[in-house]
Amino acid sequence: MKHTGTQTLVTLVAVFLLTACASGPENNPRAKVNIKKIDVQLESHVSSKKTDELFHFYKIWHKTPYRYGGTTHKGVDCSGFVQIAFAQLFHQSIPRTTHLQSHIGTPIDYDDRQYGDLVFFKTGFNTLHVGFYLEDNSFMHASSSKGVIISRMDSPYWADTFWQVRRVN
Template sequence: MRCRFFPLIVSLLLAACSSGPESNSEAQQATSLSREHLQSENPDLYQFYNEWHGTPYRLGGTQKSGIDCSAFVQRAFVEAYQLSLPRTTRQQSKQGIEMSWSDAKQGDLVFFKTKRTTYHVGIYLGNKQFMHASTSKGVIISRIDNPYWASKFWQVRRVTM
């Protein structure tokens, strides 16, 4: 009986968030630029990021003790925009409308395909930066033009607020 559920469990784990490498100087530069921009443009999102910055990544996590990318985005949207999103990255990737990269604005969802069946989500901040729950560094701000993220970029979606 247990063997029948093993493929399902494995596929759920493979469909979870994934994050790539990023240098410390890159992350620090992105964070300082984005914090100033965020604070002036969206104080609620800025406050949310400050409260969660550095929270470790945990697959399936939803708390300050550990959170995954889709739960981080879900919580950010509730707190900063009073807007409910589905729990998983895959479900979130079907929300709102797909935008072209050139039309991306602060608050849009950015999605990445990190492996064939693994997806990652973050919130676009403007200036080619996004906040997300990284598997290696926890909640941080990263640059979309980082070679890793640029090679994994999938889509931008705007959820109507």
């Protein structure tokens, strides 16, 4: 079967959309995160350089709008946010896509997750999402509805879509 240019373009757009990062609804009242409380907890948690650097990175990127494929302060997606953090903070090159990022590092049991671990979610058919675990069931990520924020992993949406934790040293 021979594809026309239009058919090929439609196919590429469909694949692009189906593999996008996606974030769930952030307007669930039970899923609200007390950002000020987490900010205070993170600022007082100075046990590691990684903690300080990641928190500072979050403060710089906080509320940056979501943009699929984005890698700037004008707009960033979840895997771009994670890739930039690794490059700037840890001087480590990691893959660009959430799918490829989900294969790096070491799988970690949910109960053994630590600050800075990558948390992954399956948010739809062929749709993955990634963020950084913080503490107290919170994670930072680029949400498609709110931009770079901190969310609760135990909110109904994120708890239902949770997939895996990975540690990248």
